[in-house]
Structures are given as C-alpha cells and as structure tokens.
Amino acid sequence: MPIDALTQGLVFGILVGALYGLAAVGLSLVFGVMRVLNVAHGELLMIGGYASFWFFSLYGIDPFVSLAATIPTLFVIGIVLHRGLFVHVTKLREEDRIKNSLLMGFGLALILDNLAIRLWTADERSITTVYSGAAASLMGVSLPYVRVGSLLFALVAILALHLFLTRTYIGRSIRATAEDWEAAAIVGINVDRTYLLAFAIGTALAGAAGALVSVGYSINPGIGLEWTLKALIVIVLAGMGSVGGTLAGGLLLGAVESVSVYFIGGAYREVVGLVMFLLVLLLRPKGLFGN
Numbered sequence: 001m002p003i004d005a006l007t008q009g010l011v012f013g014i015l016v017g018a019l020y021g022l023a024a025v026g027l028s029l030v031f032g033v034m035r036v037l038n039v040a041h042g043e044l045l046m047i048g049g050y051a052s053f054w055f056f057s058l059y060g061i062d063p064f065v066s067l068a069a070t071i072p073t074l075f076v077i078g079i080v081l082h083r084g085l086f087v088h089v090t091k092l093r094e095e096d097r098i099k100n101s102l103l104m105g106f107g108l109a110l111i112l113d114n115l116a117i118r119l120w121t122a123d124e125r126s127i128t129t130v131y132s133g134a135a136a137s138l139m140g141v142s143l144p145y146v147r148v149g150s151l152l153f154a155l156v157a158i159l160a161l162h163l164f165l166t167r168t169y170i171g172r173s174i175r176a177t178a179e180d181w182e183a184a185a186i187v188g189i190n191v192d193r194t195y196l197l198a199f200a201i202g203t204a205l206a207g208a209a210g211a212l213v214s215v216g217y218s219i220n221p222g223i224g225l226e227w228t229l230k231a232l233i234v235i236v237l238a239g240m241g242s243v244g245g246t247l248a249g250g251l252l253l254g255a256v257e258s259v260s261v262y263f264i265g266g267a268y269r270e271v272v273g274l275v276m277f278l279l280v281l282l283l284r285p286k287g288l289f290g291n
Contacts, residue, residue: 008141009258015147017254018154019212021247023227024234025158026205032240033178033198035097036089039105041231042224043112044203048074048210049219050120056127063127063215064149067208074207078200081108090195109224116221126218150212154247157208161201162243174198233277239287248289 027041038044048070055066085108089101135144165171176184177194185191213219213227230253238249253273260272280287 004140006259006262009262010255011141011143012147013255013258014251015144015151015254016258017251018151018247019209019216019250020230020234020253021250022154022157022205022212023209024231024238024250025161025243025246026202026209027228027231028235028238028240028243028246029161029174029205030199030202031235033174034086034090034195035094036086036101036199037098037105038086038108038199038202039102039228040108040112040224041105041202041206042226042228043109043116044074044077044206045210045213045227046116046219046221046224047077047112048207049214049223050116050125050210051207052211052214053125053127053219056129062129063211064153067153067211070207070211071204074210075200075204077207078203079196081203082196082199086199087192087195090192109228113221113224120221122221124218124220125214127215129215132215146216150216153208153212157205158243158247161205165243170194170197230273233273235287236277236280237287238289239284242287242289245287245289249287252288 023041023045027038030041031037051070051073052063052066055061055069056063061069085104086101089097089104092100129146131145135142136148137143163171165175173184173189173194174197176187176189177191177198181191184194209227210219213223234246234249234253237252238245253276256276257269257272261269264272
C-alpha cells in the first residue's frame with residue numbers, strides 16, 4: 001500500500017474525527033452533569049443539519065455563517081425539550097435517571113424522525129457551495145476546504161466550552177453540579193437552572209455539528225441513530241470529565257476508521273469503532289482520557 005494513500009487516509013480521518021468529537025461533546029456534557037442519556041442526540045444533530053440546509057436554500061446564507069442562527073435555534077429547542085420532557089427525569093434518583101431517559105429518548109427520536117419525514121420527506125439533502133469541491137494541497141496531501149473549516153470550528157467550539165466551564169462562575173457551577181448536585185445545592189447553586197443550561201448547551205452543540213454535517217455529507221431523517229452511536233463510542237473512548245478528551249477520542253476514532261479501510265476494506269469500517277468500544281469498556285472502563 002502506498003505511503004501517500006495511507007497519509008491521505010489518516011488526514012481525512014482526522015478531519016472527520018473533529019465532527020465526531022463535536023457531535024459527542026454535547027452528549028457528554030448532558031450525561032456528565034445530569035446523568036441523563038439522551039439517545040435522541042443524533043436527531044437533534046439532524047435538525048441542526050436541516051436548519052443549515054434551509055438557511056442556505058431559502059436565503060443563500062453560507063452554512064458556516066448560518067451557524068450564528070443555527071446554534072441559538074437549537075439552544076432554544078434544548079430549553080423547550082428540557083422544560084417539557086427531561087426535567088421530569090431529573091427529579092428521579094440518579095440510578096433511575098439513565099433507564100428512564102433512555103426510554104424517553106427513544107420515544108423522542110421516533111417522533112423527530114417521523115416529523116422530519118412529514119416536513120421534509122426522506123430525500124437526501126446536501127449543501128453545495130462554490131468551495132465544496134475545492135481543496136488545498138500540502139506536501140501532496142489534499143485538504144478539502146469544507147473539512148478543514150469544520151475542523152477549525154470544532155476546535156474553537158470545544159476550546160470555548162472548556163474555557164466556559166473552567167473560567168466562568170456559571171461554568172464552575174455546572175462542574176460542581178456534575179460532581180455532587182446535593183453539595184452544589186447546599187452552597188447555593190440553582191441545580192434546576194444548571195441542568196437546563198447544560199441541556200441547552202448540549203443541544204446547541206449537536207445543532208452545530210449537524211450544520212457541519214450538512215455541508216460535508218448529506219442529511220436525511222434517518223441519520224440520527226448513526227451519529228448517536230458515533231457519539232457514544234467517542235464518549236466511551238474519551239471517558240467522562242474531559243472536554244479535550246472528547247475531541248481527542250473523536251480524532252482517534254476518525255483516524256482509526258479511515259486507516260482501517262486500507263487493511264480490512266470499507267465494508268468493515270463501522271465494525272472497527274464498535275470493537276474499540278468493547279475493548280475500552282473491558283480494559284479501561286473510565287476511558288482513555290477520563291478522570
């Protein structure tokens with residue numbers, strides 16, 4: 001196998017892995033703070049993709065520019081979903097939250113899937129800009145502008161989230177609630193508002209990932225499950241408690257998947273992630289980067 005092809009595959013995998021990390025970090029935040037596993041996370045990503053698509057189709061707004069509207073839109077949707085559904089789960093004991101949130105998430109995923117089909121049909125949608133097929137070349141390696149832009153945005157978004165969680169009062173409140181919500185309540189932190197904010201931020205990050213997916217891939221109502229599984233694999237690889245680790249886990253998954261194509265074929269690409277998922281669960285349950 002030519003070294004150039006392997007290098008190109010590795011670079012491509014890293015660029016894709018940035019999207020994996022961005023898709024996973026919102027789910028990781030929600031689970032880490034609320035102990036709620038929202039398996040409809042991929043459907044929220046799908047909605048973000050459609051929002052970006054329609055901003056481009058109806059108004060000609062570049063998908064990277066429309067992130068300024070897509071992110072607040074999904075933030076508001078997150079508030080509505082938390083107030084209408086997931087707030088009831090947070091009132092349960094922590095050991096009951098996961099199984100009840102799983103059932104609620106599956107139901108929400110089915111509703112969003114069917115609603116998307118009713119509104120936009122099951123056709124594939126994608127965004128084609130003037131730079132969609134363009135790429136730069138660095139030492140013989142092709143760097144598509146769309147994927148490089150997605151990588152840069154993912155880095156900025158995850159860095160901003162890290163700084164928010166570590167440098168602001170609200171962010172430290174979120175971290176304190178994740179550590180021990182009862183102790184956080186005793187010292188005066190509004191736990192319900194913290195849960196609401198964490199869920200809304202997680203939803204907004206899913207929407208941002210969906211917007212980038214719409215310009216780099218195609219979207220349809222059925223992509224939710226695929227991206228939820230990717231996010232879960234990345235979370236297991238990264239472990240809880242590390243925002244940067246989630247990005248690293250996404251990059252690792254993308255790189256390994258891409259390189260594996262040259263050794264075992266494209267038909268088994270998805271299996272590689274699942275094997276990594278099982279191995280990390282068996283050998284290092286806290287994840288590669290978890291605290």
